[in-house]
Amino acid sequence: MTEADLCDTYFALLETHTLREIDLLKYSLRHRTSAFSPGVYAAAAGINFSNETDAYRHWLETGRRQGLEWAPGKDTLLKIILKAKDEAYLIDAWVAHHASIVGFENIVILDCGSVDPVYRQKLAIHARRVLVLPYRQYYDDAHWFHANRDFYDLIARNCRYATVLDADEFLVGRDGAFFSNQLVKPILQRYDLPLHCSTWVYATGGLALENSESSTAWAFDVSVTSLAHGTHAGKAIVRSDVLPDIGYLGHNFGVADAARFATEDSLGRLMLLHVKNLPPAVMQRRFLQHLIAKRLVTPHQGQKPLAEIAALVDKPDVEPLAKLYARTYLELETAPWPRVDDSLVHAALIGDQPPQAIPALSTALDAVDFPARLKLWCRELNLEDDM
Known part of the structure; x- marks a missing residue:
């Protein structure tokens, strides 16, 4: 394998922001990170590689799964x-x-x-x-x-x-x-x-x-x-x-x-x-995200959907966990910042x-x-x- 044939999809995505799409993960993307240190990696692997490309290839195929150090202070553990x-x-x-x-x-x-x-x-x-x-x-x-x-x-x-x-x-x-x-x-x-x-x-x-x-x-x-x-x-x-x-x-x-x-x-x-x-507003946002993800509440910009959430509490066909999210959201509307004494x-x-x-x-x-x-x-x- 020559240097031109090295495929490093993970570092290609990390170092090339335009490639950051889930759909590209299945491809073998040609890349080599300049941060790789052949000397550091050879010492970690306990192998005297004949050249830097062989060291990089071994890191790709074996060393990363082993969590070995590949640059000063860096590893894949x-x-x-x-x-x-x-x-x-x-x-x-x-x-x-x-x-x-x-x-x-x-x-x-x-x-x-x-x-x-x-x-x-x-x-x-x-x-x-x-x-x-x-x-x-x-x-x-x-x-x-x-x-x-x-x-x-x-x-x-x-x-x-x-x-x-x-x-x-x-x-x-x-x-x-x-x-x-x-x-x-x-x-x-x-x-x-x-x-x-x-x-x-x-x-x-x-x-x-x-x-x-x-x-x-x-x-x-x-x-x-x-x-x-x-x-x-x-x-x-x-x-x-x-x-x-x-x-x-x-x-x-x-x-x-x-x-x-x-x-x-x-x-x-x-x-x-x-x-x-966490502040009540932060907790409310978390519970609201759960309800939106379950498609029980319509996303709103700027205005809290209090009536829509309140209606979920008494709906017989709403799952218990979603009702818990709804009740907690409403309780947080008037809750003080939580304290533990x-x-x-x-x-x-x-x-x-x-x-x-x-x-x-x-x-x-x-x-x-x-x-x-x-x-x-x-x-x-x-x-x-x-x-």
Whole structure:
């Protein structure tokens, strides 16, 4: 293979903004990133390549799936995919937090039809460094491998692990009593598991994300009951070679095939900070997006569809989840900014923070019976005979 024959679709999309269309993912696009360092990659692969083209070809065919370092401080260990729509309040903090884990080049944002001009402006700025793709299907469909075969085939060829997050989720690693986003990659490097299950940790107070001078501390719910629930609700970090077999990249046990790859070692090391304390207007917009996506509410410009949403609550043919969205939207119309006065622990974990000891959170996690939770999920999924 000559240099002219090198096809690198992922970096072609990342570095050529005019190519950023889902329909182009299935093609082999000729490209070579100038950021690639043959010397760094050769050292990581432990191979003395005869020339730079051979090194690049090996990186394409083998090294990316292994997560090897390919330039100083850059690797393909983890791709973090964000599915989002109109998340102006969260996007800057989300990108900064996760770029400090994996680098901008390993972040993929699926824009699910955003219309908010403030968010679109922010997204355009982030698109200078991260791969932003328009996603025109229903946004929850983004979790399914076979519904997005071209996309996930490309992702699987270009990383060791992958995960799909929402804008209110921030990935953090744990090492004993210490927590930080800086611990995520060391965990994935040390524990070569097909599936890592992150634990939702509910962040219930603190940060005004748009104000850089505000406190970065959040109040975390460290009750054992909350964390036990969070082990199910967290998002999975899936190794790329088993992604086609699982067929789903979302909540830890969203499908039975995910549980088949889980072991007791899969649980308890990765945390997912789930931000709950958002302004009522932001929360309303989130619930409204759900109702619009379900085609129960007509999109409005500037005016809240209060009457239309109120009518959903009493309609007998509306599903319970949609009614919950509608009721919560209406309650938020007069709700004060949420406050938490009885939080058990405060810590600054969002952003590029050094590892810090949080004994209360560590103690609570140690009290969660992760093996029992795994057995419970397998029993609920009728998988006990397979384990």
